[in-house]
Amino acid sequence: MTKIVRETAHGDAIRFSLFAVLILAMPVWLVPFGAAYPDLMQKFAIYGLFAIGFNILFGLTGYLSFGHAAFLGVGSYTAVWSFKLLGMNPLPAIALAILLAGAFAWVIGYVSLRRTGIYFAILTLAFAQMSYNLAYSVLTPITNGETGLRVLNSDPRVLDHMMGAGEVDGPLVTNLFGMEMSGLPGFYFCAVWLLIGMFISFRIFRSPFGLMLMAIKSNQNRMNYTGISTRPYALTAFVISGMYAGLAGALLCVTDPLAGAERMQWTASGEVVLMTILGGAGTLLGPMLGAGIIKYSENIFSAFNEQTLHNIFGFLPDGIEGAVVSVAGLFVGEGWHLTLGLLFMLIVIFLPGGLIEGGHRIQAAVARRGKGGGSGHQAQPQAAE
Amino acid sequence: MDAILLQILNGLDKGGAYALIALGLTLVFGTLGVVNFAHGALFMLGAFCAVTFNQLIGLEKVTIDPTQTTPWGSPVEIRVPMIEEWLGPTGTFILDYSVPFSILAAIPVMIVIGLIMERGLIQFFYRRPHAEQILVTFGLAIVLQEIIKSFFGANPIPQNPPDTLRAAADIGALFGFEPGNIVYPYWRLVYFLFSAIVIGCVFAFLQLTTFGMVVRAGMADRETVGLFGIDIEKRFTVVFGLAAVVAGLAGVMYTPILPPDYHMGMDFLVLSFVVVVVGGMGSLPGAVAAGFMLGILQSFASMTEVKSIFPGIDQIIIYLVAVIILLVRPRGLMGRKGVMEG
Amino acid sequence: MGILQVQNVNKSFGGLKALNNVNLDIEEGSLHAIIGPNGAGKSTLLNCFVGRLRPDTGTVKFNGRSLLGLSPHEINQAGVARVFQTPEIFSDLTLLENVMIPALAVRDGAFRINTWRRVDKQPDVRDRAEAMLADVGLADKRNDHSGNLSRGDKRRLELAMCLVQRPKLVLLDEPTAGMSRADTNNTIDLLARMSEQHGVTKIIIEHDMHVVFSLADRITVFAQGHPIVEGTPEQIKGDPKVKEAYLGGAHV
Numbered sequence: 010m011t012k013i014v015r016e017t018a019h020g021d022a023i024r025f026s027l028f029a030v031l032i033l034a035m036p037v038w039l040v041p042f043g044a045a046y047p048d049l050m051q052k053f054a055i056y057g058l059f060a061i062g063f064n065i066l067f068g069l070t071g072y073l074s075f076g077h078a079a080f081l082g083v084g085s086y087t088a089v090w091s092f093k094l095l096g097m098n099p100l101p102a103i104a105l106a107i108l109l110a111g112a113f114a115w116v117i118g119y120v121s122l123r124r125t126g127i128y129f130a131i132l133t134l135a136f137a138q139m140s141y142n143l144a145y146s147v148l149t150p151i152t153n154g155e156t157g158l159r160v161l162n163s164d165p166r167v168l169d170h171m172m173g174a175g176e177v178d179g180p181l182v183t184n185l186f187g188m189e190m191s192g193l194p195g196f197y198f199c200a201v202w203l204l205i206g207m208f209i210s211f212r213i214f215r216s217p218f219g220l221m222l223m224a225i226k227s228n229q230n231r232m233n234y235t236g237i238s239t240r241p242y243a244l245t246a247f248v249i250s251g252m253y254a255g256l257a258g259a260l261l262c263v264t265d266p267l268a269g270a271e272r273m274q275w276t277a278s279g280e281v282v283l284m285t286i287l288g289g290a291g292t293l294l295g296p297m298l299g300a301g302i303i304k305y306s307e308n309i310f311s312a313f314n315e316q317t318l319h320n321i322f323g324f325l326p327d328g329i330e331g332a333v334v335s336v337a338g339l340f341v342g343e344g345w346h347l348t349l350g351l352l353f354m355l356i357v358i359f360l361p362g363g364l365i366e367g368g369h370r371i372q373a374a375v376a377r378r379g380k381g382g383g384s385g386h387q388a389q390p391q392a393a394e
Numbered sequence: 395m396d397a398i399l400l401q402i403l404n405g406l407d408k409g410g411a412y413a414l415i416a417l418g419l420t421l422v423f424g425t426l427g428v429v430n431f432a433h434g435a436l437f438m439l440g441a442f443c444a445v446t447f448n449q450l451i452g453l454e455k456v457t458i459d460p461t462q463t464t465p466w467g468s469p470v471e472i473r474v475p476m477i478e479e480w481l482g483p484t485g486t487f488i489l490d491y492s493v494p495f496s497i498l499a500a501i502p503v504m505i506v507i508g509l510i511m512e513r514g515l516i517q518f519f520y521r522r523p524h525a526e527q528i529l530v531t532f533g534l535a536i537v538l539q540e541i542i543k544s545f546f547g548a549n550p551i552p553q554n555p556p557d558t559l560r561a562a563a564d565i566g567a568l569f570g571f572e573p574g575n576i577v578y579p580y581w582r583l584v585y586f587l588f589s590a591i592v593i594g595c596v597f598a599f600l601q602l603t604t605f606g607m608v609v610r611a612g613m614a615d616r617e618t619v620g621l622f623g624i625d626i627e628k629r630f631t632v633v634f635g636l637a638a639v640v641a642g643l644a645g646v647m648y649t650p651i652l653p654p655d656y657h658m659g660m661d662f663l664v665l666s667f668v669v670v671v672v673g674g675m676g677s678l679p680g681a682v683a684a685g686f687m688l689g690i691l692q693s694f695a696s697m698t699e700v701k702s703i704f705p706g707i708d709q710i711i712i713y714l715v716a717v718i719i720l721l722v723r724p725r726g727l728m729g730r731k732g733v734m735e736g
Numbered sequence: 737m738g739i740l741q742v743q744n745v746n747k748s749f750g751g752l753k754a755l756n757n758v759n760l761d762i763e764e765g766s767l768h769a770i771i772g773p774n775g776a777g778k779s780t781l782l783n784c785f786v787g788r789l790r791p792d793t794g795t796v797k798f799n800g801r802s803l804l805g806l807s808p809h810e811i812n813q814a815g816v817a818r819v820f821q822t823p824e825i826f827s828d829l830t831l832l833e834n835v836m837i838p839a840l841a842v843r844d845g846a847f848r849i850n851t852w853r854r855v856d857k858q859p860d861v862r863d864r865a866e867a868m869l870a871d872v873g874l875a876d877k878r879n880d881h882s883g884n885l886s887r888g889d890k891r892r893l894e895l896a897m898c899l900v901q902r903p904k905l906v907l908l909d910e911p912t913a914g915m916s917r918a919d920t921n922n923t924i925d926l927l928a929r930m931s932e933q934h935g936v937t938k939i940i941i942e943h944d945m946h947v948v949f950s951l952a953d954r955i956t957v958f959a960q961g962h963p964i965v966e967g968t969p970e971q972i973k974g975d976p977k978v979k980e981a982y983l984g985g986a987h988v
Contacts, residue, residue, distance in 0.1 A: 018856055073525045123721060127429050127524050128675075131667050132720060135713040138664055147706030216851040217840050217858065220829075224837050227826040234786065234824070235838045235897070236812035238846040245849055275664065279532055286529065339544050347544070350536030357530040358518070 018215045025211055028294065032200050036193065044305055047196045048264075052304045054199035055260045058206045060284040060296035062253020065213060066246045067282070068291035071226030073130045075278050076117065076137030080110045080251040082144065082273030084258025086152055089268045092160045096169035097183045099190055099198065099263040103256060110255020111248050118247035122240055125229070137278055144270040157269035183263045195264045202260060206253060207297070213249070214293055222246050223291075254281075276346075283353050289363025298364060303349070310348055313341035396571045400578070401693045407582040407651060409689020410589030411437075414644035415666040416673065416681035417596060418637030424613035424676045426630045428516055429524050431531040434663025435538040436504065436638050440645025441654035442542055443503050445551050447496035451477045451489060491556045493650055500646045501639055508638025512631050520627075535660060543656035550653035555581040581650050588647050592640060593682055599636075600678070609633055613676065668716040674729025684727060688712050739764040739937050740785070740905060745794030747780055747961075754780040755791065756961040762905075767931055767938045769948045772958030778941045780961075782907055785939075786818050787811045798905065809846050817898035819908040823890035825897065827883035831874055834882050834893055835865035838901045868900040871933075872926060888919030892926060899934055908940040912947050920947065927951055949973070 031038075035053070039045040063077055084106040091102035121132040144152040152158055160166075160181045183190040190198050213219045221242050224232055232239045262268055271277075284303050289295030318334045318341065325333060340348045360367050419433050454473040462470040477485035488495055515534065519527045554560070559580040567573040600606035612626050645654070652658065669688055673680030694700060695711040707714075719726060742760040746753070755777045762768050770778050783789040784796060787808040796803045803811055812818075817838075826834050839861045844850060856862065869875050872892040877885070882893055891911060898906050911927070912920040924947055931938065931951075942948045948955060949969045956966045957978050965975050972978055 018854055071525070073528065075528075120717060120721065124724060127528065128671065128720065128724075130525075130528060131671055132717065134664060135668055135716050139710045139713040142709035143706055146709045213851050215854045215856075217844065217853075217855045217861075218849055218851045220833060220837060220855045221840070223829060224826050224833075227828040228824060231824040231826060231897075232837075233808040234812055234818045234820075236809050236841040236846060236901070237837075238807075238809050241847040275660070276536075279536070282529065282532075339541075344540060344544055347537060347540035350533045350540060353533030353536065354515075354530055357526055357533060358515075361522075361526055 021211055021215065024293075025208065028207060028297075029204050032203060033197075035200070036196070042305070044308065047192045049304070049308055050196045051199050051260075051264045052308075053301050054196065054203040055257050055264075056281075056284065056300040056304050057297040058199075058203050058260070059254055059257035059281050060288070060300040061203075061206050061210050062250040062257070063281045064250075064285050064290060064292075064296040065210060065222075065253070066250035067285055068296070069214070069219060069222035069226060070243050070246050072122070072125070072243060072247070073282070074121075074133040074247070074250075075130050075275060075282070076121075076133035076135075076140075077250065077254050077281055078273045078275065078277035079117070079137040079140040080114055080254035081258040081261075081277065082140065082268070082270065083113050084110045084255030085262045085268035085272055086144075086158060086258075087255070088259035088262040089158045089160060089266055090151075092166070092181070092183065092262070092266055093164040094167065096166040096172075096174075097160070097181060097266075098168060099183045099185055099259075101168075102183075102263065103202075103259045106255045106259035107252045108255075110258065111252040114248045114251020114254075115244070118244050118251070122243050122247065134275060134278070137273060137275060141270055141273040141275075144273060152268070152270055154270070157267050159267045181266065183266060190263050198263065199260050202256060203297075206256065207293075211293060218242070218245075226291075279353075280349070283349070283356070286361065286363055287352070287356050289365035292363065292365040295363050295365040302364075306348070306352075307345055310341045311343075311345040396576050397697070399571070400576045401697060402690050403576070403578050403582070404696075405690030405693035406586040406686065407589075407648075407689075408692065409686035410586050411644050411648050411662065411685075412666055412669045412689050413682045413685025414589050414592060414640055415662055416669040416685045417593060417678060418641045419666055419670050420673070420676060420678055420681040421596075421609075421633055421637045423670070424678075425609055425633045426512075426516065426520060428519060429527050429531070430516070431528055431663065432511070432534040432538065433531075433637070433641060434659035434661075434666065435535045436507070436641035436659070437645040437648075437662055438539060438542065438654065438656065438659030439507060440500055440504060440642030441649050441658065442546060442645075443500040443642060444493055444496040444553060444646040444649045445546065445654060447499045448492045448553060451475070451492055451495075453477075455479060490558075493553055493555060493646065496646055497643060500642050504639045504642030505635050507642075508635040509631065511638070512634040516634065517627070517631075535663070539656045539659055546656065548656065550655040552653040553649035555584075555650035559584060585647050585651060589644065592643060596636070596640060597678070605629065605632070665712055668712050670726075672716050672719045672726055674726030677726065677728040680726055680728030688715065691715065738762045739799060740939070741795075741797045742781075743795045743797075745781070745784060745791045745796065747777075747784065747789065747791050754961050755784070758794070758961070758963060760956065760963065762937060762939060763954070764904075764937050765935055766953040767927075767940065767951055769940045769942055769952035769955045770958060771942060771945075771948055771955060776958035777961035778958055779909060781958075782818075782909055782939075782941060785811075785907060786816065812841070812901075812903075813846055815904035817901055817903035817906045819891075819894050819898055819906065819911055821910045821913050823887070823894040825882050825890055825893055827881075829882060830879050831869060831882050831885075831893055832862075832865055832878040835868055835896050835900050836861055838897045839865050839868075842901050865900055868896045871899075872896045886919075887915060888922055891915070891919070891923055895926060895930065899930060899936070902934070903936060905937045905939070908938060908942075910941055910943060912942070912944055920944065923947075924950055 032054070035050050036045050039050065044050070059077075059081060063074070066072055066074060087106040087109045088099075088102040091105050095101050117133065117136045121129055121136065124132060145154055162177065162181065185198065188194055213222075221232075221237065224237075225239050225243060229239055258268075258272070261272070280303065284299035285296045286299070287295075287302060288297065288299030315334065315338060318337050319330070322330050322333050322337070338344065356363070415433065415437050418436070419430060422428055422430050422433065453476050455476050457472050457474070458469045459472050460469050464470055475485065475489055477488060479485070481488070511534070515530065519530060562577045562579045563583065564573055564577055600610055608626070608629060612629070648654075665688075666685075669684045670681055672688065673682070673684030692708065692711055695704075696708040700707060738761040740760070740762040742758055745755055745758040747755040758777075758781060770781070772778055780789060784791050785803065787803065787806050787810070790804060798811075798814060798816060801814065803814070803816075806814070826837065829837075833855075836855065843861055866875065866878065869878050872895060874889065874892055874896065877889070882890070885893065908927075912923050915923065927938075928951060930936070940948070940951070952969055954966065955969055955972045956963045957972065957975075958964070965972065965977055967975070
């Protein structure tokens, strides 16, 4: 759908190292932004993973899935069940969540990929709604319905008891061989998974497999007449992105062992689409950027209330202040979703290629001006039409 | 037997709503080639037209009667709806029939909303990829529902049908079954008839007028109609307005059945998309038939007898049918070849 | 016995008979042109070869193996490549990538998850693709975006994408349709050169008589879904039946 902006493979090592440094140093450089607290940084990493995985499907193959929240939900429920049955160690939970989300994605993908275009989008949406409705109704014994699934002291937690760590006072927290997965360690645990996920994404983008996925997006008809069976490629991409979503879902529960069905709602599926296109679908770093911006804004905007707005606009004359505050009030706090919807529209209307492409455009414009015009194409040799 | 009839009746009103929404979706998709994820929001806006209308005519004039006091010693407040004061018994009648009367208000409002939407946003997306159309209208749907939420709150706002239609009809007795077995609220019957009339009007409009002929030709083959030098885009704007009105009216009349809340649009949209897919993308009769069919199917799935065999089936039946149809008959029940393929 | 044998093929759409008892035998290594007025069934026949359409009756055998019921990608894997009327390329990708994809399809087959080695670090595939691009004269544009190419260059690229697979049979559907005279001549030169160098069997559907008579070894003339005459260009030029069915028809 959008123009592909691609960096060349040249310089990947530097790019990845820089990314790793930026992620691991988040507790430092996010301080001036007021975002350096672990809960938020965990969210950056987790939703970054979700978007990076979604991008492997949507960004590379162009298949727009509106049902990826279902895999996030499957990952979460699996993780909590692993905590309940096996114990509070996050590793088996994550492994199981990835496997189960992958299997689930295989089933849904196998059916949905019989169709393309909007049929595909509607099919995935229908499956996700189906899962969501089931999680709230019949599957209540597994999902605990509206209350949400949580770990109880009375749960078996077999491994914990074997290790003699079965009896815990106070709330149950996940721990990696004794290290509690909350706060900063929790963030670093997520960050490591983010780096692994990003590394795999780099590999896929540069591989023959990734090239095939891009070719599917570009011209599926030609692919068929080039001796390539496109459906297994698309299905593999679908399953991989489902596994990323499962991992993200599990990590959400590692940092807070509670799984609820609202995680599977279609708005959540829409959110990951937005993250991906905001940063730039089909780019390596865009989805992470998009996820970071969305989660950061969510955090800022929803924290605002009437009082903080009055403080901000306090310098205005009283009458105007009241009006400004009441208008601004629509967009903050509970109204965060309104801002999200507007942002969604603005991005699709004006910058369907996302921020990374916007950056490339500016770069190209600057380069053109610097060279006295006419060299825009050389400045941006990888930008597709 | 009477249980079956009851379920069919139960499905009719919901089916009517699905059919009306799906009809508009199909019209817009078939002519403008746009996948409108904000179409459900039009349904929701229609419903809130009724809410607003009801609140407006319900405005009361408060007078204080100093001669009487409440048990607490304060003067009694007498509240009289202004419309009653102005119009007398007519006012009372309008108050009672506020839902049907709000149709009169909803039509112009929905036309204006439809035109603003099409001219202000949708027209710029005619030539953009379907994925971008989906995404931008999806964003619009969120914006609209959040605006409604900020004005009307998150809770459903119940609306009353007119007093005379509040009762239920003993339909079973009419058909010679034992009385009392098939009791059906009048308003649901009204809704079914209403949706049938609206659908009839839309089809008559498309079949009998030259305008409708051009629109149908445009649905069949857009390029060719454009070649005739017909300004198809102007007509498309009208089509979009029409679809908006149909969705809006569906919403207005549905308020006594389902108290409107801000997210009803999306709930119905997802189902209506499924209806469109099942009926066959681009087929108007398909959309209507599938709407009623799925509505009825859903009501059968809600029977306790069925649920005891397949728990939860009522939650997923529509999606399940859609998946099966798409796999067995990818073009839907009445879909044409070549529409949205590849 | 030829490389492609078509026997008793019939195909109808509704009541319309698009192909009527078609028999063809294409000799290996030849360039065989199929000509005929519009609606003679040429494209339908081609679509029966590549798996897009399935004949109602009859057989299509390639190297002795039936192609019926195979999907397009299986037919391509068997050694049949296709050039479209409007060039079908991957317009979001670079020229080199465009040619590497078919080369990968030959090496890795219809589906293989190959994620660990970088695509530009696969010397066998890359060298082959670069050599092919040089062959069609597009080597200096290999890192450009193919969407920006002229129509003639897109055609060259598409040919390179087909030939890099070293197919046994190439099907060309009006390869010069909508091209300027210069581009047409360039394409003819290219096709002639390709025939010499690669020795691939080619079936070409063409309207442009100039193209047909300067390239073809054999020509089959179609009318109303049926081959009416087959022969060398000289034989066809002099045949009265052809004039009547084709040239005559064109003048009416």
